[in-house]
Amino acid sequence: MILVFGQSGQVARELGRLIPDATFLDRAACDLSVPTDCIDAILYNRPRAVINAAAYTAVDKAESEEELATVINGHAPAAMARTCDELRIPLVHISTDYVFDGSGTDPRSPDAATAPANAYGRSKLVGEEGIRASGCAHAIMRTSWVFSSHGNNFVKTMLRLSDTRDMLNVVSDQIGGPTPARDIAYAAMAMAEALMVDPTRTGTYHFSGAPDVSWADFAREIFRQAGRNVTINDIPTSNFPTPAKRPLNSRMDCDSLRNFTLRRPDWKAALTTVLEELDVIE
Numbered sequence: 001m002i003l004v005f006g007q008s009g010q011v012a013r014e015l016g017r018l019i020p021d022a023t024f025l026d027r028a029a030c031d032l033s034v035p036t037d038c039i040d041a042i043l044y045n046r047p048r049a050v051i052n053a054a055a056y057t058a059v060d061k062a063e064s065e066e067e068l069a070t071v072i073n074g075h076a077p078a079a080m081a082r083t084c085d086e087l088r089i090p091l092v093h094i095s096t097d098y099v100f101d102g103s104g105t106d107p108r109s110p111d112a113a114t115a116p117a118n119a120y121g122r123s124k125l126v127g128e129e130g131i132r133a134s135g136c137a138h139a140i141m142r143t144s145w146v147f148s149s150h151g152n153n154f155v156k157t158m159l160r161l162s163d164t165r166d167m168l169n170v171v172s173d174q175i176g177g178p179t180p181a182r183d184i185a186y187a188a189m190a191m192a193e194a195l196m197v198d199p200t201r202t203g204t205y206h207f208s209g210a211p212d213v214s215w216a217d218f219a220r221e222i223f224r225q226a227g228r229n230v231t232i233n234d235i236p237t238s239n240f241p242t243p244a245k246r247p248l249n250s251r252m253d254c255d256s257l258r259n260f261t262l263r264r265p266d267w268k269a270a271l272t273t274v275l276e277e278l279d280v281i282e
């Protein structure tokens with residue numbers, strides 16, 4: 001059996017479709033703000049592999065709740081990893097482009113220096129470091145700009161705003177790869193399977209949708225496909241103040257995905273499917 005932390009989140013829901021026989025732990029079954037509960041959950045379920053799809057993902061709110069975010073995104077995954085090491089089972093964990101400072105314009109490779117610019121990014125980095133220190137077989141999959149038909153994401157925010165607005169200001173100087181949650185679920189499973197056979201594939205991998213675009217370009221493609229007439233004004237990040245600072249360059253070098261015969265997903269095609277699921281298009 002595969003044990004998944006998370007049930008209602010974007011990636012957890014897609015894992016639910018892909019591997020319905022897995023055991024999914026919602027917050028009531030295991031609250032990550034109590035890391036020892038993660039240990040108990042793994043020992044109780046005795047899985048073949050663990051996928052952590054739960055996290056504190058409210059980027060702006062994390063600025064005022066960094067301690068809680070650090071327990072959920074940092075200490076809980078570290079506790080999972082130590083238990084996975086004891087049981088000699090692999091852990092697949094999902095991390096973020098926000099562990100980088102976003103300087104420059106080149107795609108970041110997995111071994112590039114981390115330097116998070118916000119509390120959420122720092123909390124996710126604590127998780128990465130705890131997992132590496134545990135010695136367990138693991139894949140840390142860094143992804144970015146996740147979207148799907150469930151939960152909160154940029155696609156749903158844009159569609160909601162367009163109900164009342166025909167013009168939106170969207171930042172055009174943050175560049176990254178929008179990533180379909182469905183493809184993340186598939187990749188997480190591929191990594192878990194590979195690690196069960198060959199734990200030496202342990203490492204940190206980048207997985208983001210192609211091509212890289214700005215949030216403004218992403219918004220334009222959403223409304224183009226949705227057939228909605230919404231004007232997107234390109235604005236610099238400085239004109240969209242938020243509590244948390246976001247990296248400008250979220251481009252990720254995903255070449256090492258070849259280790260798992262995976263490739264960057266085509267986010268525009270996946271967006272069509274998501275808009276169909278949302279009944280925005282037929």
Ligand SMILES: NC(=O)C1=CN([C@@H]2O[C@H](COP(=O)(O)OP(=O)(O)OC[C@H]3O[C@@H](n4cnc5c(N)ncnc54)[C@H](OP(=O)(O)O)[C@@H]3O)[C@@H](O)[C@H]2O)C=CC1
Nearest residue numbers: 008009010011027031032033054055057096143145146151
């Ligand atoms: N969303 C994005 O754009 C990106 C996400 N990631 C990473 O991908 C992973 C999956 O993200 P995504 O699916 O979008 O996340 P969501 O925000 O959609 O879901 C987060 C999940 O974590 C659960 N959760 C939050 N706090 C706790 C807690 N204290 N105890 C137990 N469960 C908790 C939530 O449960 P509940 O429903 O009960 O709140 C929810 O199921 C995360 O590791 C995230 O950091 C990486 C890059 C981009």
Ligand SMILES: Cc1cn([C@H]2C[C@H](O)[C@@H](COP(=O)(O)OP(=O)(O)O[C@H]3O[C@@H](C)C(=O)[C@@H](O)[C@H]3O)O2)c(=O)[nH]c1=O
Nearest residue numbers: 057059096097144145146154157169170171215240246
């Ligand atoms: C709603 C809105 C947002 N924006 C900007 C703000 C921000 O820079 C960008 C995206 O907004 P979001 O709130 O979706 O961004 P955010 O929640 O920061 O998204 C991040 O979530 C975490 C969990 C990750 O790990 C990251 O990879 C990334 O996906 O768009 C506009 O410019 N105009 C708007 O009308």
Ligand SMILES: [Mg+2]
Nearest residue numbers: 057058059152
């Ligand atoms: Mg958000």
